[in-house]
Amino acid sequence: MSVTQIGAAVRRKEDQRFITGKGRYTADISRPGQSHAYFVRSPHAHAKIKRIDTAAAAALPGVLLVATGADLAAEKIGNLVCGWMIHSKDGSPMKMAPCPPLAVGKVCYVGEPLAVVIAETMIQARDAAEKVNVDYEVLPAVVDPVKAQTPDAAQIHEIAPRNTIYQWHLGDASAIETAFASAKHVTKLDFINNRLVPNSMEPRAAVAEYDSGTDTLTLWTTSQNPHVARLVLTAFIGIAPEHKLRVIAPDVGGGFGSKIYIYPEEITALWAARRLERPVKWVGDRSEAFVTDAHGRDHVTHAEMAFDADHKIVGLRVKTIANLGGYMSLFSSAVPTYLYATLLSGQYTIPTIYCEVDAVYTNTVPVDAYRGAGRPEATFVVERLVEVGAREMGIDPAELRRRNFIKAFPYQTAVVLTYDVGDYDASLKKAMELADYKGFAKRKKESARRGKLRGIGFSTYIEACGIAPSQAVGSLGGGVGGWESAEIRVNPTGSVEVLTGSHSHGQGHETTFAQLVSSRLGIPIENVSVIHGDTDKVQFGMGTYGSRSGAVGMSAIVKALDKVEAKAKKVASHLLEAAEGDIVFKDGKFTVAGTDKSIDWGGVVFNAYIAHKFSGQELEPGLKEGAFYDPINFTFPAGCHICEVEVDPETGETQIVSFTAVDDFGVVINPMIVEGQVHGGVAQGIGQALLEGAVYDNDGQLVTGSFMDYTMPRANVLPTLKVDTTMTKCPSNPLGIKGCGEAGAIAAPAAVINAITDAVGTESVAMPATSATVWAAIKQANPARAAE
Amino acid sequence: MVAVSMTVNGKPVTADVNSRTLLVQYLRESLRLTGTHVGCDTSQCGACVVHVNGRAIKSCTFFAFQAEGANVLTIEGLATGDRLHPMQEAFRENHALQCGFCTPGMIMAAVDLVHRKGHDLDEHTIREELDGNLCRCTGYHNIVKAIAAGARAMSAGSTTQKAAE
Numbered sequence: 001m002s003v004t005q006i007g008a009a010v011r012r013k014e015d016q017r018f019i020t021g022k023g024r025y026t027a028d029i030s031r032p033g034q035s036h037a038y039f040v041r042s043p044h045a046h047a048k049i050k051r052i053d054t055a056a057a058a059a060l061p062g063v064l065l066v067a068t069g070a071d072l073a074a075e076k077i078g079n080l081v082c083g084w085m086i087h088s089k090d091g092s093p094m095k096m097a098p099c100p101p102l103a104v105g106k107v108c109y110v111g112e113p114l115a116v117v118i119a120e121t122m123i124q125a126r127d128a129a130e131k132v133n134v135d136y137e138v139l140p141a142v143v144d145p146v147k148a149q150t151p152d153a154a155q156i157h158e159i160a161p162r163n164t165i166y167q168w169h170l171g172d173a174s175a176i177e178t179a180f181a182s183a184k185h186v187t188k189l190d191f192i193n194n195r196l197v198p199n200s201m202e203p204r205a206a207v208a209e210y211d212s213g214t215d216t217l218t219l220w221t222t223s224q225n226p227h228v229a230r231l232v233l234t235a236f237i238g239i240a241p242e243h244k245l246r247v248i249a250p251d252v253g254g255g256f257g258s259k260i261y262i263y264p265e266e267i268t269a270l271w272a273a274r275r276l277e278r279p280v281k282w283v284g285d286r287s288e289a290f291v292t293d294a295h296g297r298d299h300v301t302h303a304e305m306a307f308d309a310d311h312k313i314v315g316l317r318v319k320t321i322a323n324l325g326g327y328m329s330l331f332s333s334a335v336p337t338y339l340y341a342t343l344l345s346g347q348y349t350i351p352t353i354y355c356e357v358d359a360v361y362t363n364t365v366p367v368d369a370y371r372g373a374g375r376p377e378a379t380f381v382v383e384r385l386v387e388v389g390a391r392e393m394g395i396d397p398a399e400l401r402r403r404n405f406i407k408a409f410p411y412q413t414a415v416v417l418t419y420d421v422g423d424y425d426a427s428l429k430k431a432m433e434l435a436d437y438k439g440f441a442k443r444k445k446e447s448a449r450r451g452k453l454r455g456i457g458f459s460t461y462i463e464a465c466g467i468a469p470s471q472a473v474g475s476l477g478g479g480v481g482g483w484e485s486a487e488i489r490v491n492p493t494g495s496v497e498v499l500t501g502s503h504s505h506g507q508g509h510e511t512t513f514a515q516l517v518s519s520r521l522g523i524p525i526e527n528v529s530v531i532h533g534d535t536d537k538v539q540f541g542m543g544t545y546g547s548r549s550g551a552v553g554m555s556a557i558v559k560a561l562d563k564v565e566a567k568a569k570k571v572a573s574h575l576l577e578a579a580e581g582d583i584v585f586k587d588g589k590f591t592v593a594g595t596d597k598s599i600d601w602g603g604v605v606f607n608a609y610i611a612h613k614f615s616g617q618e619l620e621p622g623l624k625e626g627a628f629y630d631p632i633n634f635t636f637p638a639g640c641h642i643c644e645v646e647v648d649p650e651t652g653e654t655q656i657v658s659f660t661a662v663d664d665f666g667v668v669i670n671p672m673i674v675e676g677q678v679h680g681g682v683a684q685g686i687g688q689a690l691l692e693g694a695v696y697d698n699d700g701q702l703v704t705g706s707f708m709d710y711t712m713p714r715a716n717v718l719p720t721l722k723v724d725t726t727m728t729k730c731p732s733n734p735l736g737i738k739g740c741g742e743a744g745a746i747a748a749p750a751a752v753i754n755a756i757t758d759a760v761g762t763e764s765v766a767m768p769a770t771s772a773t774v775w776a777a778i779k780q781a782n783p784a785r786a787a788e
Numbered sequence: 789m790v791a792v793s794m795t796v797n798g799k800p801v802t803a804d805v806n807s808r809t810l811l812v813q814y815l816r817e818s819l820r821l822t823g824t825h826v827g828c829d830t831s832q833c834g835a836c837v838v839h840v841n842g843r844a845i846k847s848c849t850f851f852a853f854q855a856e857g858a859n860v861l862t863i864e865g866l867a868t869g870d871r872l873h874p875m876q877e878a879f880r881e882n883h884a885l886q887c888g889f890c891t892p893g894m895i896m897a898a899v900d901l902v903h904r905k906g907h908d909l910d911e912h913t914i915r916e917e918l919d920g921n922l923c924r925c926t927g928y929h930n931i932v933k934a935i936a937a938g939a940r941a942m943s944a945g946s947t948t949q950k951a952a953e
Contacts, residue, residue: 011880018888019876019895021823021863028822123806201827201835201889201924253825253889254924286828506887506925672883676926680886683927707832707922715918715928720911744927 003588004515004525006735009672012511013525014504023251026205029220031279034207035064037269038125039282040115040132041291042107045141045363045700046154049105049114053133057117060131062124064276067268068115069104077101077271078237080262082328083479086166086337086359094166097157097361099327101237101264107136108156108326109365110700111291113264118272118280141363141700145323146300148360156326156361163361165324166333170341170415171354179315179352183306187389193377194767195298195323195694196687197710198370200505202253203284204293208269212277216244221266223249224259224503225543228480230535232262232330239270249533252505256684257369258293259505260545261330265292290705295694296370298323299336299377305385311393313348313404318355318381326361329368333359338416338476339374339464345413346382347424347460347638348404353414363700369545371684371745375463383459383750388763397754398432401460417464419636421728422664428460431640431662434722440644453647453761453778454657457754458640461747465739466635466730467546483630484548485541486556488517488564490623492609494602495527501541502553503532506680507741508673509549515670516554516735520561522588523601539626547739550669551635551730558734559627567623572604574614635730635738639663641682643751647759652775654690654756660722661747666730666738674740675723681744682721687713688745689752693768711768794855796821797865805852811845812836814852815862823863823892827922834921837893837900838862844900846920863892866899875899878938879931886925897921898935899942907943909936 004010017023054066080099087093103114115132119125140154147153148163156163180186207220217240223229226249234242252259265282273280284292299320306315322336341355386404390397405424412418432438440456447454467473468482485501498513514528531537544553565585572590573580582593591598607613611621644658661678668674691711695703704710729736749767756769762781766773793802796819803818815821815838826848827835836848839861866873875898878884885891901909901917914932923931 012883014888015880015885018885018891019863019872019879020867021821021892023823023888025822025825025889027826028816030817030820123808199924200887201833201922202825202887203827251888253827254887256924283826286830286833508886676883676886676930679927679929680925681927683929684924706830707828708830712832712922712924713927714922715915715932718915718928720932721927721929 002524003522004518006516006519006669008515008670010511010515010525010670012508013514014508014510025202025251025253026207026220026222027283029207029250031207031209034279034281035118035120035276036122036125037272037280037282038117038122038129039113039265040117040129040134042103042110042112042114044107044136044138045110045143046139046156047107047136048139049103049107049134050137051135052115054115056133057128057131060124060128062120063117063128064120064278065118065272066115066132067272069100069102072102072268072271073100073104075271076238077267080327081236082333083330084334085477086168086333088166089169094333095160096328097159101267109363110702111365112326116268116272118276143362143364143696143698143700145298145321145360145362148362149358156363160361165328165359165361167358168337169354169356172352173354175352176315176317176354180304180306180317183314184309185307185393186304187385187392188304189384189388189764190302191380191384191764192766193297193299193301193380194688196296196370196692197290197694198256198258198293198296199289199712200254200256200258203286203289204259204263204265205283206266206269207279207281208266208273209279210274210277216246217270217274218246218248219266219270220248220250222252222259224252224255224505224545226503226533226535227501227540228543229262233267233270237267239267247535249503255505256371257296257373257545260543261294261368263292287706290710291365291702294329294368295325295365296367297377298367301381303381303385305389307389307393311395311400311403313350315352316344316350318344320357322357322359323362323364323367324359325364325366327366329366332366332368334478335369335374340378342415342417343375343378343462343464344382344415347406347462349406350414364696371681372742373546375742375746376685376749379459379461379746380750383461384753387458387754397458398428398437401428401458417634420633420731422636422638423726423728424460424638426726427638427640427662427664430724430726431642431660434662434724435642435644435658435660437642447646453649453759454645455647455755455757455759456642456644457751457758458642459747459751459754460640462636462638463743463746464634464636465547465742466551466631467548469631469633481542481630483542483628484552484556485539485626485628486560487626488560488624490564490605492606494523494605496521496523498528498530498557499538500530500532500553500557501538501543502549503544505544507544507549508670512670512673513554513557516557517561521601547741550737551733551739552629552631554669554735554737555733556627556629559629560625563625563627564623567625568604568608570619571608571614572599575599575604575607631733633732635666635732637663637665637738637740637743639743639747641747641751643755645755645759647756647774649778652771652773652778654769654774656686656719658722659719661744662724662726663740663743664726664728664738665740666727667736668725669737677740678723678744679721681742682748683713683718684745685748686718686752689749689767689769691717691768790853792853792856794858794860796860797862807853809852810848811850811852811855812847815847821862821864825889825892827889832920832922834897835890835893837896839896839900844897863896866895874941875938878934878941882930882934882937884926884930884934890921890923894921894923894931898938901935902939902942907939909939
């Protein structure tokens with residue numbers, strides 16, 4: 001290892017501990033004297049809590065405490081809230097129902113926690129939890145988001161008649177009528193964007209500890225954003241003053257959005273740790289994860305796309321019902337509104353767009369952002385309509401897209417966002433070459449000879465990430481900023497610590513952020529440490545989600561590096577006895593321009609700290625600079641994914657025979673890591689399209705409550721991917737980065753479903769397109785064939 | 789309570805454990821070998837894979853007392869001092885991990901796969917054999933590459949490794 005460059009596939013520094021089993025995940029933390037927590041959860045989807053009898057449980061050996069929502073309320077522990085205000089069309093604010101961390105009075109989904117048992121050992125806690133006696137009055141449940149708005153559906157929260165949280169819209173309602181009235185062709189589709197369970201491999205966990213001497217609390221938590229957790233826990237939940245709580249998110253085993261939010265378990269653990277003056281440890285089971293981690297997606301949509309005589313899109317109208325579950329989770333309101341409707345222009349010039357979104361409560365696990373968060377849903381709508389429209393009008397789907405691509409930038413869409421740069425033709429062209437689109441007809445014939453149906457499908461997606469410009473967030477109803485922070489600490493011996501507000505739970509920041517610093521300062525990457533995840537070390541940060549760590553996190557580092565370089569040059573100018581303006585810094589050396597007088601990084605840094613060569617009046621000693629970077633715009637990664645499938649008509653089984661992803665992520669810091677993000681995102685997108693789906697029965701029981709029934713993508717289902725990039729540099733941040741973390745999950749589902757419907761000759765097929773579903777679709781399309 | 793004695797990563801260990809204690813709990817909580825992870829409760833994710841008497845087992849579905857007298861190898865015992873096992877090296881070289889949570893179980897399963905199927909593994913075989921190991925981050929793409937490379941590397945210098953295994 002040595003000085004690294006931007007664009008190099010540097011191997012990861014953090015791997016050493018992961019491949020040797022020396023990672024420190026929250027469940028690996030053990031504190032002296034710790035006790036263990038186990039939560040009592042509702043087995044009913046909707047019920048009044050008449051009585052909770054904890055006496056029998058409390059009497060069992062080893063049990064230290066049994067607590068309920070009433071105990072937390074008595075100590076003024078606050079409710080969980082949704083931090084993004086959305087208003088309905090009529091101007092009324094969203095109907096946010098109170099959400100106590102442990103249920104009080106009623107439960108609204110299977111899995112909702114209503115009591116906690118703390119005991120000396122985990123086994124004692126679990127056994128005692130079974131003795132907590134809850135007297136429920138079971139109420140009828142509603143799980144279907146469409147049924148939730150009907151008059152005879154069970155009413156879940158008083159504040160929300162017809163279980164409706166808001167009725168929001170975006171776009172021009174009257175212009176859309178005109179556009180459709182004059183259309184030559186209209187394509188209409190109904191779809192369900194299936195509910196998903198994030199299922200990061202590490203279940204959530206929390207370890208809470210109280211120091212009575214200093215009246216301070218420490219929380220180890222599986223969080224993507226420890227500072228946001230600290231802020232919510234202190235300012236909203238009121239667990240302690242902010243400066244009396246330290247939050248540490250150590251190694252975290254994947255998040256995908258589900259670990260953004262603040263959950264009942266960490267709140268309860270903190271409260272109990274202070275109450276007992278013993279550390280409290282909670283580690284979730286996978287079964288608990290299924291019924292407590294925020295779910296994703298769950299939209300029911302009707303959409304129509306209008307084309308003129310030249311096959312140009314003249315209008316798009318969309319009506320979506322978004323299922324937010326039993327309570328509003330932290331960002332839930334924004335996902336089906338500002339992260340969804342604003343992407344409905346896709347890569348196309350669509351002059352008029354109108355989107356209505358009703359968000360509803362149902363007796364299901366709360367829904368919030370999950371990899372892609374609103375953009376997979378939008379891409380699915382647009383790319384399915386375009387593909388089906390092409391088939392209906394008899395045009396090649398690539399050709400229809402080309403005719404409608406935006407070609408001039410910046411482009412103001414009809415739905416708030418202005419795209420800065422892009423070249424959609426370039427990624428389409430490259431993807432078609434890589435996927436050998438020309439050879440498809442021949443491959444289709446060859447498949448047919450073997451009795452198989454072959455299909456190919458496109459998804460030319462665009463997304464908005466690099467979340468987010470703070471003013472934009474605020475004006476749209478968001479309660480937080482979208483900036484990021486970085487502090488560069490240079491040590492006297494020349495090594496560097498980068499303190500970042502971003503958090504790595506798989507993204508490789510300890511390598512990529514160090515790579516950036518190494519390349520800029522001309523020092524070996526081994527001499528750069530990246531520190532994240534501890535509110536005692538990093539002052540504040542907004543965390544990692546929304547594909548923001550490159551575009552926003554790294555931009556903060558660049559700003560801090562600018563300041564470090566400027567100050568170092570000042571020191572160098574004293575050492576080299578030259579004017580500051582004559583100092584050049586390159587490849588780790590400070591040189592007086594036009595001479596061979598130079599001093600290296602180590603020399604300048606050491607002198608900054610011993611301060612022998614300059615007056616403290618004119619220049620402060622030391623070399624440590626920080627920066628907060630607020631993005632000036634969203635970034636707009638875009639690209640073309642092409643999926644090719646082979647379907648067995650006898651069984652409906654689909655095999656993905658090839659998957660091509662060509663993405664424009666702007667400047668790429670580490671192509672190996674970027675490809676890894678594409679692989680993982682595509683796997684989740686294929687998972688959504690082919691395998692995954694959270695299913696509830698009519699009583700609100702989660703039928704798919706474990707890996708036995710919820711089909712996770714496995715190695716034998718996923719193909720080897722063909723991945724490449726095109727590049728238009730992002731103009732809105734210093735490095736030109738767009739971000740890459742979510743693109744695969746955003747683009748892939750539409751590509752897969754477009755391919756399967758092409759293969760079997762149906763207009764639609766539901767997600768997940770299991771064998772049974774595809775077989776039924778084939779049967780419906782070809783009754784004669786099914787009879788064979 | 790039941791007394792158990794076994795060898796873990798070459799060291800003899802003895803303890804009294806609750807008879808319900810799973811091997812993974814014993815390793816993680818009593819021996820503080822937290823490299824082996826728990827990712828599910830239905831025995832499917834594979835994050836808990838260790839070797840017992842030279843064969844991969846899922847330690848979440850194995851009682852501690854079942855390992856009585858056995859030779860147990862966990863991820864912490866795979867490297868030889870400072871020298872990584874070729875499979876560990878292959879995972880790093882091929883970017884076959886992101887969050888790292890599935891990685892110990894994945895590596896242990898991979899080493900066992902090589903023991904059973906040899907050093908020349910094709911893509912199809914690897915993909916089929918990974919049925920018991922879930923990963924949510926990588927899409928398996930680089931894991932498959934890493935296992936093929938690790939398998940080949942394991943055939944060179946095999947005597948020193950087998951001693952560690």
